[in-house]
Every structure is written in C-alpha cells, then in structure tokens.
Amino acid sequence: xxxxxxxxxxxxxxxxxxxxxxxxxxxxxxxxxxxxxxxxxxxxxxxxxxxxxxxxxxxxxxxxxxxxxxxxxxxxxxxxxxxxxxxxxxxxxxxxxxxxxxxxxxxxxx
Amino acid sequence: xxxxxxxxxxxxxxxxxxxxxxxxxxxxxxxxxxxxxxxxxxxxxxxxxxxxxxxxxxxxxxxxxxxxxxxxxxxxxxxxxxxxxxxxxxxxxxxxxxxxxxxxxxxxxxxxxxxxxxxxxxxxxxxxxxxxxxxxxxxxxxxxxxxxxxxxxxxxxxxxxxxxxxxxxxxxxxxxxxxxxxxxxxxxxxxxxxxxxxxxxxxxxxxxxx
Numbered sequence: 001x002x003x004x005x006x007x008x009x010x011x012x013x014x015x016x017x018x019x020x021x022x023x024x025x026x027x028x029x030x031x032x033x034x035x036x037x038x039x040x041x042x043x044x045x046x047x048x049x050x051x052x053x054x055x056x057x058x059x060x061x062x063x064x065x066x067x068x069x070x071x072x073x074x075x076x077x078x079x080x081x082x083x084x085x086x087x088x089x090x091x092x093x094x095x096x097x098x099x100x101x102x103x104x105x106x107x108x109x110x
Numbered sequence: 111x112x113x114x115x116x117x118x119x120x121x122x123x124x125x126x127x128x129x130x131x132x133x134x135x136x137x138x139x140x141x142x143x144x145x146x147x148x149x150x151x152x153x154x155x156x157x158x159x160x161x162x163x164x165x166x167x168x169x170x171x172x173x174x175x176x177x178x179x180x181x182x183x184x185x186x187x188x189x190x191x192x193x194x195x196x197x198x199x200x201x202x203x204x205x206x207x208x209x210x211x212x213x214x215x216x217x218x219x220x221x222x223x224x225x226x227x228x229x230x231x232x233x234x235x236x237x238x239x240x241x242x243x244x245x246x247x248x249x250x251x252x253x254x255x256x257x258x259x260x261x262x263x264x265x266x267x268x269x270x271x272x273x274x275x276x277x278x279x280x281x282x283x284x285x286x287x288x289x290x291x292x293x294x295x296x297x298x299x300x301x302x303x304x305x306x307x308x309x310x311x312x313x314x315x316x317x318x319x320x
Contacts (some may be wrong), residue, residue, distance in 0.1 A: 008202050015195045019188065026184055029319055039320060046315035050308050057304040059297075066135050067144060074148055078155025079281065082162050085261050089167030 014056045021049050136294075143298045147305045150268075154309050157264065158316050161257045162207070172249035178241065178258070180318050185227050187234045187314050193222030194307045197300045205298055213280050219303065220276040223269050232268050234259070258317060265313055268306045275299055 025045045028038055057062040060068050134140040165171045200215035215263040237258075244259050279299045283292045 008198075010206065011195055011198045011202070015191065018191045022184070022187055022191070025315065025319060027179065029180075042315050042319050048313055049311045051195065053308045054309065057174050057198055057307075058301055064133055070133075070148055071144065071151075074151035074155045077152060080155060081159035085160060085163035086166060089163050093167045094171065100314040 007055050009061075011056070014052055017052055018049055021045055021052075025049075113160070114165050117223050137298070139154050139294060139298050143301050147301065148292070148303070151309075154261075154264070154312070157257075157261050157311060160210070161261060161316065164251075164257065166252065168251045169181065170190060172247070172251035172254050174254075174258075174318055177191070177247075177249055177254075178237070178318055182229060182233055182250050183314060183318050186226055186311065189222055189229075190307045193219045193226070194304050197303045198199055201293070201296050201300055202290050203294050204283070209283055209287075209289050209292075212289070213283055216276055216296070220273050223276065223303075223306075224272040227266055227273070228271050230262065230269075234262075261313055265306070265309055268309070272303050275302060288305070 010073060028041050031038065033041070050056070054071065060071060134144070195220040196215045200219065202210045203209075203211035203215060209268045241248045242255045242258065244256050247255045276299065279292075279296055282295055283289075
C-alpha cells in the first residue's frame with residue numbers, strides 16, 4: 001500500500017544465494033586450482049554477490065536503465081585505474097631493483 | 111503568437127524538461143542518495159584499485175590469508191548479509207503498513223552493524239598486538255598494514271555512520287503515524303545500508319581472500 005508491490009522480490013531467496021556464494025568463495029581458496037584461476041573465480045563470485053545486492057536489495061532491477069548505467073560507472077573507473085597505476089608501480093619496482101643491483105656491484109664508488 | 115515566436119526564435123523548438131526527474135520518478139531524495147553513493151563508490155574504488163596496483167608491484171607483499179585469517183571475517187560477512195536482509199524486511203513491513211515490525215527490523219539491522227564494528231575493533235586489536243601496524247609489520251611490505259587499516263577503517267566508519275542513520279530512521283518512523291509518510295525515507299536509508307554491505311563484499315574478497 002505504501003510502496004509499489006513489485007519492489008519487493010523474494011528477499012529470502014536472495015539471502016540464500018548470497019550465503020551459498022560466500023561458502024563457495026571460501027571453498028574456492030582451498031580448491032586445487034592455480035593462483036590465477038582462483039583469482040578470477042573470486043572476483044567473479046564477488047561481482048555476482050555485489051550484483052545481487054544492487055539489483056534486488058537496492059532495487060536497481062526495477063529502476064531506469066540510465067540509473068543502472070550511472071551505478072556501474074565507479075566499477076569501470078576503478079578497473080581502469082588499476083591499469084593506469086600498474087606501469088607507475090612497476091617503474092618504481094624496476095628502479096629500486098636497478099639501484100640495488102648498482103649498489104651491490106659498485107659499493108665504494110666515492 | 112507569431113510575435114512571441116519571432117522574439118525567441120531559439121526557444122521555438124526547445125523541449126521543456128519535466129520537473130520530475132526521469133531517473134527516479136517518484137523521489138528526488140532517492141536520486142540524491144544514488145549520486146552520493148556513486149561518489150562514495152569512486153572513493154572505495156580508488157582505494158581498492160590502488161591496493162591492487164601496490165600489491166601487484168610489491169616484491170614482499172605478505173599473503174593476507176596467513177596474516178589476517180578469515181574465520182572471523184567470514185562470520186562478519188555473513189552478519190552483514192543478514193543485516194541487509196533485516197533492512198529489506200523492515201521496508202517490506204512498512205509497505206504492509208506495520209510500523210512496529212518495521213522499527214523492530216530497523217533495530218535488528220542497527221544491532222547487526224554494531225556487532226560488526228565491535229568485531230572489527232576486536233580484530234584490529236588482535237592484529238595490532240601481533241605486530242601489524244600502520245607503518246610496518248614483521249611479514250613484509252609496510253604498505254600492507256597501511257592499506258589494511260585505511261580500507262577497513264574507512265569501511266568501518268561507514269558502518270558506524272549507518273548505525274547512527276538507522277537509529278535516526280527508527281525515530282523518523284516513530285514520529286510519523288502514517289506508514290506511507292516514512293516509506294520513501296526508509297527506502298533511501300536502505301540504499302545506504304546495502305551499499306555498505308556491497309562494499310564489504312568487495313573488501314572481503316580483495317583484502318582477505320585474494
């Protein structure tokens with residue numbers, strides 16, 4: 001009566017999905033897979049859980065598509081940022097290694 | 111007629127925007143909360159993205175699983191999911207016109223948040239005693255501790271703010287005899303609370319499991 005009825009999906013079903021996905025997440029880190037596979041699985045499961053929360057608990061499923069697009073933007077920005085930061089990080093890492101190597105090779109230059 | 115058109119030729123074919131936003135047609139407040147949350151999400155996104163980049167380029171980053179452990183945090187994750195469910199249940203009760211059940215479930219939600227922050231305080235204390243400090247730790251890269259306390263602290267601050275927000279909402283519902291009068295405000299508070307849950311799902315995955 002106070003709010004639109006279609007806004008209330010089966011919340012308990014979403015709860016069980018979230019609980020099961022959390023258990024799978026914890027099982028995955030003990031699974032006999034490679035590090036990369038485990039990483040991909042964990043990120044995928046986390047995104048799945050986050051989507052369930054956003055779509056059903058935050059009712060994004062029943063909002064306009066534009067609002068959904070706006071909501072996804074931070075994720076896109078953060079993903080791009082990782083790749084923007086990586087070269088910088090590797091450059092620092094590389095420089096440290098070079099300095100270390102130089103220091104060991106010629107310790108008494110001056 | 112023609113005089114008006116010739117006076118403002120540029121506006122002749124302009125479509126006037128409706129006063130109601132087409133994004134969230136029934137509530138400006140909801141749009142306001144979404145705008146805030148998107149901005150806040152960029153904040154968390156920047157923190158987690160830089161965490162990932164720092165970790166990927168570090169030579170001696172400790173394995174988070176070995177240092178932090180996940181038994182307690184897995185329980186905390188489950189607790190936050192439960193509190194999200196009590197939040198949507200509070201809204202559902204309000205839509206059925208029952209203010210008392212709504213307030214009880216809002217209280218459960220606030221209680222869930224309080225227990226979460228308490229457990230986090232306990233976890234921090236334990237880790238600090240074991241040697242994990244903001245400026246260094248016995249296991250490797252100093253940035254590991256820095257980023258851990260920064261990200262989990264920023265999230266814990268959000269949970270604390272959320273608990274205060276929920277207590278405010280219990281008051282709000284109490285002061286309005288008509289359930290329909292507080293539905294919109296409770297739904298908006300719910301958006302914030304679920305967002306805090308959503309962020310924790312990400313933090314748990316990136317800082318504890320990976």
